[in-house]
Structures are given as C-alpha cells and as structure tokens.
Amino acid sequence: MRWGSQLLSSCWVLLSLSLGACSSTPQATSPPQPEAASALSPEDQALVAFAKVYGYVRWFYPGDEAFEADWWTRFAVEGAGRMLQVHDTQQLRPALEAAFAPLAHNLKFYADGEPHPFTPLPSDTGGLQVVAWQHYGAGLGEIDRLYKSLRLNREAAVKDPGAGMITQFVDAKPYRGMRIQLRGALRVQQKQADDTRGHLYLNVMANRRSIQLLKMEEHPVRRPDWQVYEIEATVADEAERIVFGVFMRGAGSLGADDLELRVAPAGSDQWRRVTIPNAGFEQDARTIAGWTQGSRAHRFWLDTQEPHAGKQSLAITPLALPQGPLFAEHAMPGDVLDLRLADTLHAFMPLALYSDARSTLPRLATAPYQPPALPANFQSYGDERVRIAAAVVAWNAFQHFYPYFDVVQTDWNAELPKLLAAARQAADAEAMQRVLQRLVHAAHDGHGRVTLGGAPKQPYGELPLAIGWIEGRAVVTQTLVPQNVQVGDVIVKIDGVATEALARDEDALLSGSPQWRRLWAGRLGGGDPAVAKRLDIERGSRHLQVELKPERRTPMPDQPRAHVEQLRPDIWYVDLRTTPMDEIRAHLDTLAAAKGVIFDLRGYPKDNHEILRHLLREPEQTQWMFVPKITRPDRDWPAGFDGMGWNLQPAQPHIGGRVAFLTDERAISYAESVMGYVEGLKLGEIVGSPTAGTNGNIRQFGLPGGLGLAFTGMRVLKHDGTQLHGIGVLPTVAVMPTIVGIREGRDEVLEVALRGLVPAAPR
Structure with missing residues (x-):
C-alpha cells in the first residue's frame, strides 16, 4: 500500500462505507493561542503545554495506541513529573516528545521555521475504515445513562460497570442499641454463566464512615426465582445514619421487591417495621421514587413481568453498549489540530485516521510504552505530581465538554497556569479540594462541585441552624436550639469574624449564579464538633453572645404545612x-x-x-434541552446539538x-x-x-x-x-x-x- 498526501483524495469511498458525514478538504482546528507564554517559567510552560496536549490525546487522538493504554491516571502523574524536570525552554520539546510518542506517534511537535508536519494517508483506501472520536455530551471517553463516547469502528470503552446500587437512609438515633434487619425478595437473571450476583446492603454509619457494613458478600443471590433474604446488624450507640438497599454485580440483571426495614430491642424478637417510602416499588415515577441510584453505568427501571407482589418490581441491569456511530457527523482523515504551545513550539495532531483489520494507520513501529512503576501511594495529594495530574484532568474536562462558556465569559485558558501554580502549593487533599473549588467557581456552574473521597480527616459538623441572607444580613430561618438562638436572630459575627467576610470567603469556593451561591454561603460556622463557636447576635435592639457546638448531623424540622x-x-x-x-x-x-x-x-x-x-390545553413539543455532539476539541462543535424536551400531552x-x-x-x-x-x-x-x-x-x-x-x-x-x-x-x-x-x-x-x-x- 502506498502512502499519499495529507489531503483526502475522494469522499465517495467513505460514503460507500456508510461512516457518516465527510468533507472534501482537511479541516484544521486552531484553538485559542496562549498569551505571553514567555512570561512563564520553563517549568510552568512545560506544565501548561503538557496539560493541553494531554486533553487532546486522551479524548480526541484516534490512534489505537492511545486507546489501548489503560493507564491515564498513571500517565498524567508520570508526565507531570517529566515536566517538572524542564528547566529551560530547549528541554520542552524533547520532554513532550518523550512523554507522548508512545501514546500518539502521529502527534508531531515542530518549531517556527521548520517544515509543517503531516500524517501520511493511504492513496488506496479500499477496504479501510475511518477511526475518529465521537462524544455525545460529556462522555469523557466512557458510557453512562445519557452521555457517551466511542471511536468509530471500535468497541465502546467500558470498564467493569461495578456495582449497580440503589439506596435510602434513615436517622439512626431512634434505634441506637437495637437490632436492625433488612429483608427483601431478590432474583437474578444470568447473562453469562454464574456471573451475576445480587446483594442486600445494610450500612450503619457515624461521622461518614461505616461502623457495621453487611452486604452478603459470602452468600450472594444467584437464583432466578424470587426468594426472601435478610441481613441483620446492631445499631451502635454512636450511630448517626443507616443506609440500606440492594446492589448487583455482573452482566445480567437483579430484581428486587418488597423491601422491609425493621427493628427490635436487643435480645428480643419483637420486631416492628420502620416506615420507608416506596418499599415495594409500586409508585409510578420517572425515577425510582424515594430511592437514590448509585451508578451511572446501570439502568434502573420498574419491571411489570412477574413481580414478587403488587404490580411491579425493581430491576437493575448494566447499560447496553452503543452499536455504531452515536450520530452522523465525525472527523475525517485530513482533519487536524494545529496548536501553538509556547513562543515558537507547535503541536500537530490528526483527528481521524484510517484503519485496516489490525490497527490504525500508519502503525506504531515499536512496542507500546509502559510508564515506570510508581510507589504504592502514588495517588496521595502529598505528591506534587498527583496534584498537578488532578488539575490537568479537571481543567481539560471543562475545556472540551462544558457547554456554557459562551455565556459565562470566563477565559478558561487563563485559568490553567493559575490552577497549576495553586495545585503545586496545596499541601494535602483538603487544600487541593479548595484549589479545584476555585477553578469550578470560575465556570459559574451551580452543579459544579469537588468532593473528597472517603471520610474527612478531621471530624466535621455544622451549626444546628439554617441561615439565610435576607436584606443583606445573615438571618436564622430555622433552629434546633431555640433556647439559645431564635428564628429571626441576625448573626453578626462568628468567632469574632463578621459574617459578611465569612460569606465572601465561602463564595470563592462556590459555583453558579449569585442567587445560588448566596443560598449556600449561608452555611457558616462549620467545624470540629468538639469546639464551640462564639456567635454575636442581634435580636431586635438586643446584642447577645452565645456559644454553640457544630453537630455532625443537623436535620432541620419539617415545615408544619400539610402536603x-x-x-x-x-x-x-x-x-x-x-x-x-x-x-x-x-x-x-x-x-x-x-x-x-x-x-x-x-x-x-x-x-x-x-x-x-x-x-x-394542548400538546407541546418544545425542545429546550440540548446535548452537544462533539467531534473536535476546545468546544469547536460543528455537529451542533441534539435537541429534546418532555413532549407533554394534556x-x-x-x-x-x-x-x-x-x-x-x-x-x-x-x-x-x-x-x-x-x-x-x-x-x-x-x-x-x-x-x-x-x-x-x-x-x-x-x-x-x-x-x-x-x-x-x-x-x-x-x-x-x-x-x-x-x-x-x-x-x-x-x-x-x-x-x-x-x-x-x-x-x-x-x-x-x-x-x-x-x-x-x-x-
């Protein structure tokens, strides 16, 4: 086979393969260029360049060598370490080439004045297929219930979907010292021999950690017929929350029905039911009413075929993988990305490649590179490389998949060097969380949040109050301690700091509209439950001081009004x-x-x-939700959006x-x-x-x-x-x-x- 020019010679070949839209000329994507790269130190220039190229390669490079390298986290950490060794601008290009060549050998770096790179394309495309990324919304290379990613003519990238779990929780305080039992009818339909397992789940928790966790690991459910199972725990004296539900693992499906939570005094068999909503899954709903679905990789639905009781039961199964293109449009061989990385350095990357039966073309001449072994704790935020890697992935997710930069008017490229500098200075997980919260703040997204995995290092609670910003002041709207703080009290200071100043500090870590941030900025005074907070309060013309300890769980009383x-x-x-x-x-x-x-x-x-x-009074078919159809990086979305609505009937x-x-x-x-x-x-x-x-x-x-x-x-x-x-x-x-x-x-x-x-x- 002869390799031809960069230009795609004809379009009819691709049309005959039914691979979607094509273009007669190559399309070069030129993202916004960096401002004053020379103002950054060589290390910082290297980190910024690595961060940008990482996102392009991970989510838009079509070659098999990148797709098959299932170690993106390790690569981000190891690549960050390489960039920290760049001490002058002459080292930048070799460092980038050494990092990315094993993942994307068709990615080229070139300097001003050098010949423009190109990716050789076959002159004879008969029997070849096009490989290019498609992202239906924020797929991020994976599959969930709505957002999806795949490469044309390649199997969808799905790891083990993990546990398909659905749960509720109840307050543990009324049941401390008692026996607690979860019972329910379960059945399993196997898809592969002896693969699928069903489980009841009962988790007694305090301070966001498990005290006693039962989940039928030794004896999971495998039978296809309905059987009633039960698990039992003891509610510890320090317990705060009891989480319960069902989950499945495997490729088949789990059915669940008639769940029952009940308690009995220690040493007694006098059981009584704990009221839980929708225990039999009989409520018709768009979601499974009353329950929290804990997996993006599973489908949860109400099954009317042979329920254990009533008219329907819960069913859980892994999502089916998409077959074929997600939509018609896609990049074509000849479509390229041409990016200025530094003052004189550029990156050139194809967005689509041809493939024969073996691999994408041209093939990698050497064995795929494997990153060096990293220490067992290589994902600790005490490691500067890990903090940089987290910043790199977070920035790129917004850069390529966030659909609102056209209205929030944030210069996201300008955020990157600030983010990387802050990440390098963060000392631990909590500090890194704050760094990323400030990044998400700049995106102005009310759904934007950064969460800590596992329990916090230090005990944490919140004041037993609800505080609203009313007429520009921090006003108590609900209280669990009316003997100390009353509804309508104005909190002027907490531990000597004005609440307005505390709210400004909190606002910098929140994202979304001003009114949404104002709501959450009212969560003031959190901290160690063992340490009391001093509140300066105005109650009418009176000025008071009270001390309150944060509480680990502060449920506000229900509103007295009827449904x-x-x-x-x-x-x-x-x-x-x-x-x-x-x-x-x-x-x-x-x-x-x-x-x-x-x-x-x-x-x-x-x-x-x-x-x-x-x-x-009449049917409506308004389209008001729009999922981007993504084929190019940097929010260059020529394929547009897929519009949808609820299509309600009177x-x-x-x-x-x-x-x-x-x-x-x-x-x-x-x-x-x-x-x-x-x-x-x-x-x-x-x-x-x-x-x-x-x-x-x-x-x-x-x-x-x-x-x-x-x-x-x-x-x-x-x-x-x-x-x-x-x-x-x-x-x-x-x-x-x-x-x-x-x-x-x-x-x-x-x-x-x-x-x-x-x-x-x-x-």
Whole structure:
C-alpha cells in the first residue's frame, strides 16, 4: 500500500462505507493561542503545554495506541513529573516528545521555521475504515445513562460497570442499641454463566464512615426465582445514619421487591417495621421514587413481568453498549489540530485516521510504552505530581465538554497556569479540594462541585441552624436550639469574624449564579464538633453572645404545612417539594374545581412534574434541552446539538382556575425544568424570586488522587430559546422575605400569592 498526501483524495469511498458525514478538504482546528507564554517559567510552560496536549490525546487522538493504554491516571502523574524536570525552554520539546510518542506517534511537535508536519494517508483506501472520536455530551471517553463516547469502528470503552446500587437512609438515633434487619425478595437473571450476583446492603454509619457494613458478600443471590433474604446488624450507640438497599454485580440483571426495614430491642424478637417510602416499588415515577441510584453505568427501571407482589418490581441491569456511530457527523482523515504551545513550539495532531483489520494507520513501529512503576501511594495529594495530574484532568474536562462558556465569559485558558501554580502549593487533599473549588467557581456552574473521597480527616459538623441572607444580613430561618438562638436572630459575627467576610470567603469556593451561591454561603460556622463557636447576635435592639457546638448531623424540622391543604374555601395549596404524584392524584378533582391553586416549588420536586399535564390545553413539543455532539476539541462543535424536551400531552381533569407557583433560588435543575414550562407556556403567576439558573444532567467523574468532580454536561435554554444558565426563571410577582417577616413566623411569599394582588396570567 502506498502512502499519499495529507489531503483526502475522494469522499465517495467513505460514503460507500456508510461512516457518516465527510468533507472534501482537511479541516484544521486552531484553538485559542496562549498569551505571553514567555512570561512563564520553563517549568510552568512545560506544565501548561503538557496539560493541553494531554486533553487532546486522551479524548480526541484516534490512534489505537492511545486507546489501548489503560493507564491515564498513571500517565498524567508520570508526565507531570517529566515536566517538572524542564528547566529551560530547549528541554520542552524533547520532554513532550518523550512523554507522548508512545501514546500518539502521529502527534508531531515542530518549531517556527521548520517544515509543517503531516500524517501520511493511504492513496488506496479500499477496504479501510475511518477511526475518529465521537462524544455525545460529556462522555469523557466512557458510557453512562445519557452521555457517551466511542471511536468509530471500535468497541465502546467500558470498564467493569461495578456495582449497580440503589439506596435510602434513615436517622439512626431512634434505634441506637437495637437490632436492625433488612429483608427483601431478590432474583437474578444470568447473562453469562454464574456471573451475576445480587446483594442486600445494610450500612450503619457515624461521622461518614461505616461502623457495621453487611452486604452478603459470602452468600450472594444467584437464583432466578424470587426468594426472601435478610441481613441483620446492631445499631451502635454512636450511630448517626443507616443506609440500606440492594446492589448487583455482573452482566445480567437483579430484581428486587418488597423491601422491609425493621427493628427490635436487643435480645428480643419483637420486631416492628420502620416506615420507608416506596418499599415495594409500586409508585409510578420517572425515577425510582424515594430511592437514590448509585451508578451511572446501570439502568434502573420498574419491571411489570412477574413481580414478587403488587404490580411491579425493581430491576437493575448494566447499560447496553452503543452499536455504531452515536450520530452522523465525525472527523475525517485530513482533519487536524494545529496548536501553538509556547513562543515558537507547535503541536500537530490528526483527528481521524484510517484503519485496516489490525490497527490504525500508519502503525506504531515499536512496542507500546509502559510508564515506570510508581510507589504504592502514588495517588496521595502529598505528591506534587498527583496534584498537578488532578488539575490537568479537571481543567481539560471543562475545556472540551462544558457547554456554557459562551455565556459565562470566563477565559478558561487563563485559568490553567493559575490552577497549576495553586495545585503545586496545596499541601494535602483538603487544600487541593479548595484549589479545584476555585477553578469550578470560575465556570459559574451551580452543579459544579469537588468532593473528597472517603471520610474527612478531621471530624466535621455544622451549626444546628439554617441561615439565610435576607436584606443583606445573615438571618436564622430555622433552629434546633431555640433556647439559645431564635428564628429571626441576625448573626453578626462568628468567632469574632463578621459574617459578611465569612460569606465572601465561602463564595470563592462556590459555583453558579449569585442567587445560588448566596443560598449556600449561608452555611457558616462549620467545624470540629468538639469546639464551640462564639456567635454575636442581634435580636431586635438586643446584642447577645452565645456559644454553640457544630453537630455532625443537623436535620432541620419539617415545615408544619400539610402536603395538600385548603387555605380558603376556594383556594388550595400543593407542596410540590414533599408531595408525590400518587398523593396529588387523589386530589385532582378537587384542584380542578377550585378557583385557585398555589403550587409551592421553593426547592426540589417530589417527582411530580406530571401535574403540568393537568395545566395544559394542548400538546407541546418544545425542545429546550440540548446535548452537544462533539467531534473536535476546545468546544469547536460543528455537529451542533441534539435537541429534546418532555413532549407533554394534556391530561384530565384540567385545572382551570387561577394558578400561582411559589419559587426561589432553592429551585434548581429538575425544579427549573418544571418552572421552565410554567414560564414558557404561561401556566400561572410565578411568585417569589429567581430560580438557581442551573439545569441539565450532571456529569460526575473521579480525578487522580481520589477527589471527585461534577459539572453540567448539556445546555438547557428557556422555552423561547433565550438563556437560562446563570439567570434562572424570573418571577412575574417579585417577593423577598424580610427580617421582620421571618421573626414573626410569616410566609410572605405565600401571603402575596394568596392575596392574589396581581391577576393571573391568561392561559
């Protein structure tokens, strides 16, 4: 076979292979160029260059040698170590070539004045296939329930999907010293011989760690017929939380039904049930109501085929791997990336290659490189290389997959050298978490967060208070210690530091819209539960000092209002935060006959968005969610987006009276999906304040060293096509709580809606 020019000679060959869209000319992707690279030290230039090339190679280089190297974390750590040995600019190119040549031998580095590199392409492409990356949203090279990545004409990259787990938890305090038992009916359908195992799961916890963990490891469920199993633990005196549920491992499926949690006094068999929601999985829901799904690599659904009891049971199975292209568009041989890395140094990389039956072409002439063995603790954040590696992966995930840089206007390239410098100075995991939190802050993503793996090194608790920023002051809105701190108290200082200053420090570690950050900046005064905090308080004209110890778990008391309540003879109230759809259905005829209905969505819905159908008069097919179809790096997305919506149909009975929705910054994500319909289709007045301004499925993944990172992986717009991100759904009747109203125990937002001061919007 003869190797030809860089240009693709003809398009019809690829069309005959049904491999998707193609172009008659090569496309060179030129990302934003670095500013004043010479202002950085040689080490810093090397780290910045390595970071950028790492992202290009990991998620966009099509060659088999990169894909088959299943050691990206080790490579990031080892590569960071190489770059730290670069002490002058002449060493940069050899260091990069030594690091990347084994992973991407078609990646070339060249200097100004040198001949432009090229990747030789076969002149005869008969029988060859195109290999190129496709990412459906933030796939990050993997597969989950929505976001996916694959290389054309290669099997999807999926590791062992791990445990498909679904759980709930209860407060352990009422059951301390008692026996606790989890019972349930399980069955397993095997896909491969003796491969799939089912388990009950019972975890008694304190201070975020397991005291007693039972999960049927020695005797997992393998039978295909329904059988009832049980596991039992003792609730320790220090226990704070009991987590329970089921999980599976393997390629088949697990069925679960009729779960029961029960307790008995020590030494007694007098069992009594602990009430848990949706124990028999009988609630129809978009999600499995009441349960937390603990895997992105599994499907959880309600199975109506031969349940153990009732009309349906829970089923869990690993996600099926995608077959064929994720979408039509993809890079073509001849499409290249040409990037300036430093003052005179460039990188040149193909985005698509041809492949024969053996491998991508041209083939690697030497054996694939393996990184040197690293110490057993090579993922400790005490190691500078590990901190750099975590920063490199985090920055690249946003750089190539975050869909909102067009509206947040952050110079992400400028963030990279600052991030790397801060990572080098971080002393431990907690310090590295703060470094990455500041990075995520710059992305302005309310879903953005950085989590520590495992239990924190030091005990941690929070004040037994809920604090809101009202009229610019830190006001207590709920309290578990009313004898010391009352609702309506203004907290002026904590340990001598003004709460405004504490909130500013906290804000720098938070991401999202101003209203969302303001909500979370109210979590002040956390720390060691053994050390009391001194609070300076204003209570009317009085100035007080009290001491409170943070508590490891501070559940706020439930709001006293009923789920569904008649406020006046012709006005009804529905709390969408606490009321499942099954309970709402029982009241639909009453709501439809009412002159007015107030829906409370100052928080997260209870999987009850079906209520929107009872407000519609005609079907809707608005597309407001958009998943990017990614074929090129640096958010150069010529393939565009895949649009979708809920496509709701009207349902009877129709709620035709006047309608108001209460909302505020606590309404985020799914809540904003609901409020988007209210705003876009004018389904009622919106009373309160703007929602959080963050919506779209979250992408979570692990970083070198064990920290976890999350961000929004799709773009969500308002129903009229305008921006939602960072703005939120805006009220038609703006109402903010006041300090006086909080002190008096009034719900001022509800009061305004109830009075009906503004006529309802026509529907």
